Amino acid sequence: xxxxxxxxxxxxxxxxxxxxxxxxxxxxxxxxxxxxxxxxxxxxxxxxxxxxxxxxxxxxxxxxxxxxxxxxxxxxxxxxxxxxxxxxxxxxxxxxxxxxxxxxxxxxxxxxxxxxxxxxxxxxxxxxxxxxxxxxxxxxxxxx
Amino acid sequence: xxxxxxxxxxxxxxxxxxxxxxxxxxxxxxxxxxxxxxxxxxxxxxxxxxxxxxxxxxxxxxxxxxxxxxxxxxxxxxxxxxxxxxxxxxxxxxxxxxxxxxxxxxxxxxxxxxxxxxxxxxxxxxxxxxxxxxxxxxxxxxxx
Numbered sequence: 249x250x251x252x253x254x255x256x257x258x259x260x261x262x263x264x265x266x267x268x269x270x271x272x273x274x275x276x277x278x279x280x281x282x283x284x285x286x287x288x289x290x291x292x293x294x295x296x297x298x299x300x301x302x303x304x305x306x307x308x309x310x311x312x313x314x315x316x317x318x319x320x321x322x323x324x325x326x327x328x329x330x331x332x333x334x335x336x337x338x339x340x341x342x343x344x345x346x347x348x349x350x351x352x353x354x355x356x357x358x359x360x361x362x363x364x365x366x367x368x369x370x371x372x373x374x375x376x377x378x379x380x381x382x383x384x385x386x387x388x389x390x391x392x
Numbered sequence: 393x394x395x396x397x398x399x400x401x402x403x404x405x406x407x408x409x410x411x412x413x414x415x416x417x418x419x420x421x422x423x424x425x426x427x428x429x430x431x432x433x434x435x436x437x438x439x440x441x442x443x444x445x446x447x448x449x450x451x452x453x454x455x456x457x458x459x460x461x462x463x464x465x466x467x468x469x470x471x472x473x474x475x476x477x478x479x480x481x482x483x484x485x486x487x488x489x490x491x492x493x494x495x496x497x498x499x500x501x502x503x504x505x506x507x508x509x510x511x512x513x514x515x516x517x518x519x520x521x522x523x524x525x526x527x528x529x530x531x532x533x534x535x536x
Contacts, residue, residue: 251473251483256438258445260466266449268442270434276420278446284454290414292450292514294400295443298412301402302422303436305410310428322404329395330513337516339395369474370436372481375519 265289297326297341300378303370304343307363312355319349328376338376346383357382357390364392409433441470441485444522447514448487451507456499463493472520482520490527501526501534508536 258268264280265288277289290298301324309316325344330336343364347356360380364371371378382390402412408424409432421433434442445468453460469488474480487508491500504524508515515522526534 252476252480253471253473254435254437254441255469255471256441256445258442258449258468258470260449260453260463260468264450264453266446266468268434268438268445270438270442271426272431274421274432274434276434276439276442276446277418278443278450280450280454282415285450287416288418289446290412290418290420291398292443292447293398293517294412294414295420295439295446296514296517297398297400298402298414298420299422299436299439299443301400301412302410302420302433302439305402305404306408306422306424306429306436309404309408310424319404324402324404324410325399326402327397327399329397332396334511334513335516336396336513338513367478369478369480369482370440372479373437373440373519374517376517 293328293330293338296338297328300341300343300368300370300374301326303368304360304363307367308345308356308359311359311362312351315351315355318351319347321348322346338374340377340379341374342379342381344381344383348385353382353384353389356384360390361392437472437474437482440482441472444485444487444514444518445470447512448504448507451511452489452500452503455503455506456495459495459499462495463491465492466490482518484521484523485518486523486525488525488527492529497526497528497533500528504534505536
């Protein structure tokens with residue numbers, strides 16, 4: 249099977265703070281949870297939820313790009329349920345798209361479905377069961 | 393089974409840029425790959441690699457905390473092999489710890505092993521086969 253590589257460097261900043269640096273010098277700063285860390289960055293598990301949101305979000309914008317001007321706002325809430333005991337991994341993740349814009353419900357929901365089923369590499373890299381929900385202009389408009 | 397929740401909000405910034413905001417207002421800014429995005433942030437798949445590095449890095453520092461002053465530097469290279477066709481998910485990830493310090497090889501390697509096997513929630517949330525390697529003071533000092 250043919251594969252493609254992707255590489256990243258992450259450096260320790262003292263205490264429990266780590267900073268990853270990617271293309272163009274963009275940074276991801278992380279710290280441990282309260283009581284251990286000092287609130288100097290995202291929790292690694294939050295960064296994981298953010299990577300999932302960015303991934304499905306970009307797919308949706310890409311699939312809807314001809315209608316991009318009709319989209320006023322997109323907020324993506326990613327909510328993960330973790331196992332309570334170590335290793336406390338994600339067992340299930342809900343991705344809630346809150347979209348505002350003059351755009352058909354079917355088009356947006358289709359874009360979310362296609363990303364989740366076929367395209368989003370982050371979603372397909374996770375063991376957790378990932379489910380999706382759409383709230384369009386304040387109304388629930390799809391769930392899966 | 394008892395679980396614990398974790399939640400994050402990620403907002404669209406126009407084009408293919410998304411920004412996740414977590415505890416204390418810390419941000420993760422992401423953009424699509426070259427040719428689509430405009431290098432305004434990390435790729436979501438890079439952010440995923442970063443979350444893995446931060447997770448195992450914090451575990452290792454925690455396990456070695458009594459020896460923290462003997463650690464001069466830690467760099468973690470995370471290298472992922474992705475499936476070449478959609479959904480292009482990670483199939484295998486190599487985590488390379490490059491550590492400098494006056495510390496026993498066995499102690500550092502044990503900390504990496506314990507994190508990988510038992511504790512790191514990000515590593516255990518991934519489908520990919522995650523392997524580890526340690527380079528201590530310039531010498532290869534463990535691989536698994």
